[in-house]
Amino acid sequence: MASHRFDPNFTDNVINAMGPKTNPRFRQLMTGLIKHVHDFARENELTVEEWMAAVQFMNWAGQMSDNKRNEGQLVCDVIGLESLVDEITFTLAEEAQDIPTATAILGPFFRADTPFRENGTNIVRTPAKGGVMAFMHGRVVDFVTKKPLVGATVEVWQASTNGLYEQQDPEQEEFNLRGKFKTDNDGRYSLYCLRPTPYPVPDDGPAGKLLHLMDRHPFRPAHIHIIALCNGYKALTTQIFDRNDPYLTNDSVFAVKDSLVVDFVPRKDDPQAGLELNYDVKLVPSDEA
């Protein structure tokens, strides 16, 4: 029963227009989406001008997107949707007794073509003004048995101290601050990187406009992106956050989880880095394993 004063059959008519060949999951999603979008429009008595502004906004996001930038994703991120979908995924995995390292969003700056590097490599290929070097190392282990996983892949990426990832910044060498590492016979990976610094998400497009209209700052707390992969284990996408960061409690894309906050500690007798981060990654066996 409709609890509003508009045409009580309108939404059902739109939903019922779906034909019998619609995929059941797609039908479920479209039914939910149409209901929520229509309820939103009715509850707020959305005007033609407001709706058209939203259409132009979304078209703008698409027009700004290309291989190097996904503005539609960023718009979702600033309203928390990517982090929420991640939390749903993680909660369902928990309920299925898969309690791996907590996940976090992929974000729009992942590159599928990042090269492998030797363990111990410095991923800082272009000097970063004011950057502080850190030695990041740890093991990839089986979540259940705690045994180290040999030949697992750990992929990391981070922004430079100017707040830009390499594909956003012509001054940075290609694949600067990115690398894939294979774990050795003890399941260990290691690299030199920057202590991450907070940065604003790109705010020269629709997502930035939205943040401005919502009177919000665009900053993300300092973090390093990680993807870990190993045959027979579920892929893990996450981010780790520096405990000292001032934006830890108000991430512009709502991705921080307590279990992903890490401590950089002083490192002695290493001319390459004054800080150290020891971070172990726990992977869950896949269903097929």
Added chain:
Amino acid sequence: MASHRFDPNFTDNVINAMGPKTNPRFRQLMTGLIKHVHDFARENELTVEEWMAAVQFMNWAGQMSDNKRNEGQLVCDVIGLESLVDEITFTLAEEAQDIPTATAILGPFFRADTPFRENGTNIVRTPAKGGVMAFMHGRVVDFVTKKPLVGATVEVWQASTNGLYEQQDPEQEEFNLRGKFKTDNDGRYSLYCLRPTPYPVPDDGPAGKLLHLMDRHPFRPAHIHIIALCNGYKALTTQIFDRNDPYLTNDSVFAVKDSLVVDFVPRKDDPQAGLELNYDVKLVPSDEA
């Protein structure tokens, strides 16, 4: 109170991130939008893959949009949103005792630069295969006093018999099947046009993909678009539909209203047209008048 098993504070955190300088109406809309989008994601346990497919879909719509095509608008149209917003607008006008000619959606094929033509002009500038000519005429009147309005503008546009508007079809002369007309001293306008024919909305992009996935046809019932304007009166955007059309009850963009269905009747002794449509437009005085 959250009625789900996910983080109960997540959505409030996103909403409460809005700062004090947010425009109140914008805050209301974003609060509603964030709640509905988050509820949709939780209720359907949206996966990362499904969410990313939706992001790519919306980016695709933006990338396909330009001066001649608004695919984002068309995506809204096929889930009924433009027609719903129109119905909300019309219902609010009714409640305010403004009961003009029923409104209908603008659609994505309006052109702001359509030229004026003399009354009685034939807007069929490029021959239309299988087209049936009609003489369309009527008056623009004050909704309250019923008096004719002199010097009002009636703008019409329609698709050709191949289902294409002129800006979609390089074979059609520019501004074919479009025109603006000024009412004469009796408030009358007139033109020769085609009896409209049903056509599919463009289904070579995201909106067409969506229709296909929902197992729906892309057809719109035969219609003529109308915008009527007069100083001191509220602008009217509407469409009129041919009663004989087979798609009248299942318009792919849900725009049909009973009061907008019209009858083409035989016309005698006119070598230019065998059909006639008499259609009066009623305009409501604007608040300032």
